[in-house]
Amino acid sequence: MMKFRVQLALATLLAANHPPAIAAEAIVLASTTSVENSGLLANIVPQFTATTGISVHVVAQGTGKALDTARRGDADLLLVHDPDAETQFMKEGHGLTRRQIAWNDFILVGPSDDPAHVRGGNDSVAALKAIATVQAPFVSRGDNSGTHTAELRLWKMAGLDPGVENEKWYRDIGGGMGQALNAASAMDAYTLTDRGTWLSFNNKGALVIAVENDPRLINRYDIIELNPKIHAGVKLGPAKVFADWLISPEGQQAIGAYRMNGERLFNPSAGMPE
Amino acid sequence: MGDLFLRDFFDIVGLSISIGLTASAIAAAVSLPLGAALAIFSFRGRRLLVVLVNAFFGLPPVVVGLAIYMALSHSGPLGFLHWLYTPAAMVVAQATLATPIMAALVHRASERAWARYGDELISDGASHAQAIFQILHIIRADLLTAVLAGFGRTISEVGAVILVGGNIRGLTRTMTTTIALQTSQGELALALSLGVLLIGISISISATIFALAGSARSAGNDEI
Numbered sequence: 338m339m340k341f342r343v344q345l346a347l348a349t350l351l352a353a354n355h356p357p358a359i360a361a362e363a364i365v366l367a368s369t370t371s372v373e374n375s376g377l378l379a380n381i382v383p384q385f386t387a388t389t390g391i392s393v394h395v396v397a398q399g400t401g402k403a404l405d406t407a408r409r410g411d412a413d414l415l416l417v418h419d420p421d422a423e424t425q426f427m428k429e430g431h432g433l434t435r436r437q438i439a440w441n442d443f444i445l446v447g448p449s450d451d452p453a454h455v456r457g458g459n460d461s462v463a464a465l466k467a468i469a470t471v472q473a474p475f476v477s478r479g480d481n482s483g484t485h486t487a488e489l490r491l492w493k494m495a496g497l498d499p500g501v502e503n504e505k506w507y508r509d510i511g512g513g514m515g516q517a518l519n520a521a522s523a524m525d526a527y528t529l530t531d532r533g534t535w536l537s538f539n540n541k542g543a544l545v546i547a548v549e550n551d552p553r554l555i556n557r558y559d560i561i562e563l564n565p566k567i568h569a570g571v572k573l574g575p576a577k578v579f580a581d582w583l584i585s586p587e588g589q590q591a592i593g594a595y596r597m598n599g600e601r602l603f604n605p606s607a608g609m610p611e
Numbered sequence: 612m613g614d615l616f617l618r619d620f621f622d623i624v625g626l627s628i629s630i631g632l633t634a635s636a637i638a639a640a641v642s643l644p645l646g647a648a649l650a651i652f653s654f655r656g657r658r659l660l661v662v663l664v665n666a667f668f669g670l671p672p673v674v675v676g677l678a679i680y681m682a683l684s685h686s687g688p689l690g691f692l693h694w695l696y697t698p699a700a701m702v703v704a705q706a707t708l709a710t711p712i713m714a715a716l717v718h719r720a721s722e723r724a725w726a727r728y729g730d731e732l733i734s735d736g737a738s739h740a741q742a743i744f745q746i747l748h749i750i751r752a753d754l755l756t757a758v759l760a761g762f763g764r765t766i767s768e769v770g771a772v773i774l775v776g777g778n779i780r781g782l783t784r785t786m787t788t789t790i791a792l793q794t795s796q797g798e799l800a801l802a803l804s805l806g807v808l809l810i811g812i813s814i815s816i817s818a819t820i821f822a823l824a825g826s827a828r829s830a831g832n833d834e835i
Contacts, residue, residue: 373803374796379780396696396777410685411695436708515795522797540797570685 340421353463361393362575367404367412369483370513371509372558373397375533375602377414385582391575399513404590407431412566412574415561418531419483423559433562433578438583439592439603440557443487444535445548446518447473447527453504453547455527461551463603465495474526475499476517479509483556488529491553518544533602560584583607617781627785628700628812631766634705638761642710643754645719645827647743650725661718667711672704676771679704683775691698698783709761716760720753721746755824759817766813785810 372378373395382393398406398420404426406412416438417423425434445464446453452473454463468475477500478485492498499507510520514534521528522542530538535546560580563571582588589605596602649661650794657709681687682697683703694700724746732742776783778792786809793802 365708365779373792376796392782394696394777394779394782396779410690429766510715513795515797540799570690594638 347405362390362572363394364413364572364575364579365394365396365411366414366416366579367396367398367406368416369400369418370397370515371418371484371531371534372416374515375537376530376597377533377595377603380595384591385532385579385588386462388587389578389582390582391578393579397513399478399480399485401481401486404431407563407568410570412561413572414579415563416558417439417483417561418556418558420485420516420557420559422483422486422560423469426561431564431567433564434580435561436580436584437557437561437606438560440555441532442549443484443529443554443556444532444546445527445529446521446544447547448525449543449545451547452526453527456545456547458548459550461491461529461548461554462494464548465491465497468506468527469483469495469497469499469504472504474508474524476521476524476526476528477507477509478514478517478529479511480513482513484514484529484531486555487556491529492533494553515533536600536602537597557606613786619784623782623784623786623789624628624808624812626698626783627766627809628816629703630701630705630733630772633704635758635762637702638713638765639758641706642712642714642757642761643717643747644743645710646676646714647721647746649714649718649738649787651729651742651746652720664711666687668715670708670711671770671772672708672768674776675707676704676774679707679716679771680774695775696779696783698776701772701783701785703767704771704775706769708760708771709764711747712764713757713761716757717747717750717754720757724749738770752824755820759820762816763813766809766816784819 347578368378374397378393379396382395386392396406396412400417400422403412403415403417404422406430408426423435427435434485444456445461445586447453453464453467454473455467458464477488479500480530489500492500500509508524508526509519510517512520515538517528518538519540520526522540522544525543527547560579560583562573562576565571565573583592584607588605592603593601593605613649638755649657649664671788677742679700680695682689683692683700685695692699695701726744728749729742732745737745767787769791772783772785773788776785776788778784778788786805790802793805
């Protein structure tokens with residue numbers, strides 16, 4: 338028994354020293370739950386790894402947490418979507434370059450019986466006001482992510498602050514995009530989501546798109562390389578190769594080609610005016 | 612998303628098992644002698660240590676994960692190891708969670724055995740250090756329960772491993788973190804079937820260890 342246990346321990350220790358799929362070079366990409374939950378990175382990263390041999394380890398967090406991970410020096414590259422927080426990050430000197438690689442848009446989704454009567458519109462701010470007026474349940478990410486700050490900007494434009502006023506119908510779940518959609522689906526609530534996660538989400542229940550095509554709902558994704566003067570441990574070389582690939586015609590083509598049920602989730606946008 | 616490729620699947624199951632077994636082995640190596648020693652040696656602060664070990668039985672995984680995350684972060688004290696977002700960090704987290712569980716169970720069994728056989732062992736000329744091994748031998752049936760309880764904790768845990776491992780596809784994605792991810796993609800049926808499989812694997816590993824221990828016992832023909 339004792340001998341067996343020792344052998345078992347040794348065998349498993351050896352196994353742990355050889356984790357699967359360690360390539361010659363690997364970078365840690367801190368990213369958002371929307372690009373992970375939508376399946377985009379799982380689709381395009383293997384294409385990149387096949388041509389360059391560089392592995393990309395994707396850690397999916399909200400944008401706020403991803404930026405903090407990079408601030409601590411625990412990521413080599415960032416793919417995020419919160420313009421204001423990114424500007425702050427660059428101002429602090431953590432970033433070297435910030436380039437837009439893709440865009441899609443946020444949409445307001447809600448229950449098909451539509452208690453706030455906002456369905457079919459394209460004015461997201463008016464829709465939030467209507468939701469607040471009838472006190473229809475609204476799920477907020479509440480996790481300092483890009484989608485969460487976009488939602489807070491819209492509430493501000495509406496002149497409301499249900500989170501601070503602790504309204505009962507405003508449900509702050511503190512979770513990722515998929516978690517918020519699961520919650521909204523379960524409690525027949527409205528929520529703001531990026532279109533990519535929505536299209537690939539498979540538990541919509543009674544949820545339908547309520548408001549879309551509002552210019553205020555544009556959602557841009559940026560790739561940020563880190564400043565080696567602050568983050569000496571960062572693998573700047575291979576990180577730059579991946580960043581440049583995303584901008585390149587090949588990378589842009591891969592992003593644009595990713596579809597779910599025939600619909601494009603992310604529009605390539607490198608070099609587009611801001 | 613939702614399509615779980617076969618290669619991914621074997622990576623995920625293999626990683627869950629190897630991390631769980633490695634963490635359990637490390638936890639056992641620490642907690643078996645520790646648990647027995649706590650019963651055999653009397654020293655100042657022993658009672659406090661016993662209370663702590665038992666309290667840590669219910670250590671919140673997310674807190675353990677956060678503490679290990681901060682320690683292993685590049686800006687943390689152990690950042691030079693470069694273990695964050697690797698399987699090594701997950702083993703550390705799981706071993707930390709499993710150790711107090713095993714130690715507390717071993718201590719309880721050792722205490723009983725020591726009360727019964729302690730004087731006999733010492734009068735037979737064993738030193739206290741030698742007595743640790745003899746006590747562990749006497750309670751070997753309880754060791755099995757202790758180790759399996761610890762292993763159960765490691766393989767079923769998600770809060771700590773998702774924090775320190777990052778749920779990286781092909782590197783640190785385990786069965787529990789995959790279930791969390793599938794759930795967030797709204798793939799509830801897939802998540803649930805993976806959950807059923809996880810339970811199945813847990814049961815098979817426990818059953819295998821029980822069977823091996825049973826045959827070892829009958830072959831050894833020892834008194835229990």
